Amino acid sequence: MIENLVIVESPAKAKTIEKFLGKDFRVISSFGHIRDLAKKNLGIDIENNFTPTYEIPKEKSRVVSELRKLAAESKNVWIASDEDREGEAIAWHLISVLNLDLATTRRIVFHEITNEAINSAIQNPRQVDMNLVNSQQARRILDRLVGFEISPVLWKKVQPSLSAGRVQSVAVRLIVEREREIFAFETESSFRVTAVFEISSPGSENAIIKAEASKRFGDEKEALKFIDICKDSAYSVGSITIKPGTRSPAPPFTTSTLQQEAYRKLGFSVAQTMAVAQKLYEAGRITYMRTDSTNLSGLALTKARETIVSEFGEKYSKTRQFKTKLKGAQEAHEAIRPAYPDKHDTTGTLNEKKLYDLIWKRTIASQMADAVIEKTSITIDMSNSPVIFQANGEVIKFDGFLKVYAESTDQDNGDEERYVIPPVKKGMPLIYNNISASQKFTIPPPRYTEASLVKKLEELGIGRPSTYAPTISTIQNRGYVSREDRPGEKRNIKIITLVKGKVSTSLKTEIAGKEKSKLFPQDIGMIVNDFLIDNFSEIVDYHFTAEVEEQFDEIAVGNLKWTGMIDKFYKPFHKTVTSTLEKTERKTGVRMLGNHPETGEPVTVRMGRFGPVAQIGESANNTKPRYASLSKNQLLETITLDEALNLFRLPRSLGEHEGSEMIVGIGRFGPFIRYQSKFYSLKKGTDDPYTVTFDRAVEIINEKNESDKKKVLKDFGDIMLLNGRYGPYLVKEKQNFRLPKGTDAEKLTQEDCIKIIENSEKTKKNS
DSSP: OEEEEEEESOHHHHHHHHHHSOTTEEEEEOOSOSOEEOSGGGGEEGGGTTEEOEEOOGGGHHHHHHHHHHHHTEEEEEEOOOSSHHHHHHHHHHHHHTTOOTTTSEEOOOSSOSHHHHHHHHHSOBOOOHHHHHHHHHHHHHHHHHHHHHHHHHHHHTOTTOOOOHHHHHHHHHHHHHHHHHHHOOOOEEEEEEEEEEEOSTTOTTOEEEEEESOOBSSHHHHHHHHHHHHTOOEEEEEEEEEEEEEOOOOOBOHHHHHHHHHHHHOOOHHHHHHHHHHHHHTTSBOOSOOOOOOOOHHHHHHHHHHHHHHHOGGGBOOOOOOOOSTTOOTTSOOBOBSSTTOOOOOSOHHHHHHHHHHHHHHHHHTBOOEEEEEEEEEEEESSOSOOEEEEEEEEEEOGGGGTOOOOOTTOSSOOOOOOOOOOOTTOEEEEEEEEEEEEEOOOOOOOOHHHHHHHHHHHTOSOTTTHHHHHHHHHHTTSEEEEEEOOEEEEEEEEEEETTEEEEEEEEEEESOEEEEEEEOHHHHHHHHHHHHHOTTTTOHHHHHHHHHHHHHHHTTSSOHHHHHHHHHHHHHHHHHHHHHHOOOOOOOEEEEEOTTTOOEEEEEEETTEEEEEESOSBTTBOOEEEEOOTTOOTTTOOHHHHHHHTTOSEEEEEETTEEEEEEEETTEEEEEETTEEEEOOTTTOOTTTOOHHHHHHHHHHHHHHHHHHEEEEOSSEEEEEETTEEEEEETTEEEEOOTTOOGGGOOHHHHHHHHHHHHHHHHHO
16 A cells, blocks of 8 residues: 555656655656546537537547556545646646546645755645646647637638637737838938947046937938038037936746747747756756746745855845736746755756846846946037937946846847047036937848747737747748748948048948748748638737637636636637628638739739749639749748749759759759759858859759769778768768767778667667
């Protein structure tokens, strides 16, 4: 007989908890959810008050059998799944499947996996909270109803194999609307005038002031005229304003702010942040990672204060308790913080160490004193113009929390440089060192990153800490949105410079529109979004989706009956589904671009069976239209007639080289040359598939062949010894094999290679 059986979701969590419980406790894992809504026949009895039918997936049957056996042999069963609604639902499912008594089975929760937290939970067990379970059930059932009923509509009216989700569709709408804002944006340019002044007073040698003109100039002519005025002007210090100020630290991390800051500072995706945080939590290093609270426990506040006073001194400590502004936030929960605030670092992978360091710094900084700053602003008057120059500087008088941590923004990648203005007096004469007018272009609204999308969803009240990562993963997996880098385009900017009385004009090149890890809508995502807005406006309405989240919150605290909430939603929704199937036309995103300049045939673009295509001509009089796939960065909504016609220029033949034809085309991995059944990639930014010449193609082929020859160290027929990025390795039947440490590749024989491969395969089997 087992005295106490504790069931958690993950093996890593089980391993950590077992350290804190005595020999009378055995801790095992359920490996997450053990059952879900049945896949057949919706899994919901709509006519019987939306009663769900749950089933145990095949892959979980072995786990469930083991759990049943152990539960039957145990005197006491404790359910220690996570403390959120999902965890509460797992607890309820475990009790149901293991035939335990709901009233007597002990449910324990904790914010962190520490000795104190675990033992406190054991001392204070409770029953499963059915309000939390019903809130999770309501979300799961509502999402199943939406997906199950809308998906077939999309199959018939848009394209087979599509699906829609309640929160995911709203996320796609945000990305599509932002893309259209960018399409509609018209770039304008103006000239910004900056200057470097020198103080001409004795004793102020080498002291300079950087300033900007208070006016921007609409075009080059205006800017030149102003620079000419500057040439003959005298300059002096006008007003001087010195303002003391303070900067306060950001609150400790919530799920959303951790995802945002880990992206900005560490370059982690939302899913990556959650995976690493999960490992840190299960290893007992941080508190629970799904939370919308900025609250810290009394013990955490005490430990943080002790650490700050010990390391930086009393003046750096300022205990704070932050209150979250989010509606429906769980204040009883804690923010994400180190389980032991006095521990600076942790063991684990490099990513675990990086994320822990970020969490530690943010937590400690939140309990530190404000930074004391002094802002100085001066104006510089011109003798012959009402335009003034403005200089702003900032001095940190006391660094406070900045000693440990400064929050990033979506526009920067760390602390901005602070400029210090040298001491000046009103009326002090200044001499210009140089004055320049630089052409500046307005920029469109930024595309969303995963992190900034999470921020927007949270601002709108859509989704909760447990849903952000899966939502963003789902819209990418469905192909509605892709995360991409874009190289941008070169753009010339004009610069007018005044130095020592001489005016000169020059051109400078900048890269405009460069994107890093941004979310781009795909054609199918835009078509589905428009279809849903036209036919299911409530499903993609921001206010309605946020309202549904609030209703889930109300169910969680027992103020709303979940079946009534679902019923109120479902009846009008189902009517819309029926009428859409009956009345709505098929949507393919078809768009007429114009006519072929030579043949007069219509040129259109639309969503085809295998993706977006351009089409020349129509099916008539025994003639067949011609088709070409759109390239990766082209959209049905924005492609031009010339761009579409260009697609039909490929593949093109460059002629024969040594008896074989060279064909240029664009494939899945970009532009290529096909020659003798081999593919040779064109160089990005250098070679254009539409203009690449015969001679250049031969050069590319020869370069690649030479490179491949150097790569092959030894060729034993079915086994090859190749030189790779990380040194020599073996290849057999498209499988790679590492060489043992200390192997001299030059001396390897065929027999040696066979032995290495055999040993490697044995090791794989044994592991």
